[in-house]
Amino acid sequence: MLINLTDVFTSEGKVKNISARYDQESFRYMGNDYPVSDKSDVSLTLTNIGTGCVLVEGKLELTLTIPCDRCLQSVNVPLSVAFTHQVLSPDREDAASKEISNDASFDDEQNFVSGYELDTDALINNEILINMPVKVLCREDCKGICPVCGHNLNEGECGCDRFVPDPRMAAIKDIFNANKEV
Ligand SMILES: [Zn+2]
Ligand SMILES: [Zn+2]
Incomplete structure (x- = not known):
């Protein structure tokens, strides 16, 4: 889902709560597609923290179906995804990136922002990637x-x-x- 951030970028102190949807049917990871068997809405809070600067906070619960590492049976793996990112408007990006290039929070690869639009699916895909379990077992003693x-x-x-x-x-x-x- 694409969310236009223009009004939050330009209104000092503005806070906007949005319920968004994660529109992916499956999650692609290391060449495999894992079905999204369940998911909540994405609750998003967008806060203007300065002209052209927005704090994006959100969370989502979802369940991925992943085969057991040992027996290949499908396992429902619940994931809790929570994130906080600072996003700069394209008008500010050049000036700000010089100013605060040492600030790690701005060094994120922000592939989820294009122009004034926030791509919630791309953002959440990044977060799922970070949260993917290293090992999936249908049970401890499989x-x-x-x-x-x-x-x-x-x-x-x-x-x-x-x-x-x-x-x-x-x-x-x-x-x-x-x-x-x-
Ligand atoms: Zn197993
Ligand atoms: Zn046998």
């Missing part, structure tokens, strides 16, 4: 899938022999078996 037949081991044993013998042990076993045959 047993994963059988490397031999692909059976989900959480649903019980498949009966495959998954014992990978030490090659040196295998050699001894061969000798043992050969002797037994004699």
Whole structure:
């Protein structure tokens, strides 16, 4: 959703509360698309903190469907996203970037602002990226899938022999078996 910030940029002290929507059906991460299975509205507060300068605060709850790292079953992963950014109007950008280039909060890659418009989807995509879990498991003790037949081991044993013998042990076993045959 695009929100025009012109009036907040130009009205000293103005505060605007907006309920926006996150319009993405899925979230693309490292080449995979994860469905957004649930999401709240985005509550946004836009505050003029000086001419041409707006503080953008907001939050959103959403649920992504991500496969378990071990067994690939779908897992609903709830994420709480909260953010605060300072946005400069294009009229101020040049002057201000010289003035405050040492201020880290202005060094954000603001790919979510174009001209006077705030792109809430782009902003939220950045925030989800920061909040993506490193590891997703359907449960702490997920047993994963059988490397031999692909059976989900959480649903019980498949009966495959998954014992990978030490090659040196295998050699001894061969000798043992050969002797037994004699
Ligand atoms: Zn699992
Ligand atoms: Zn198996």
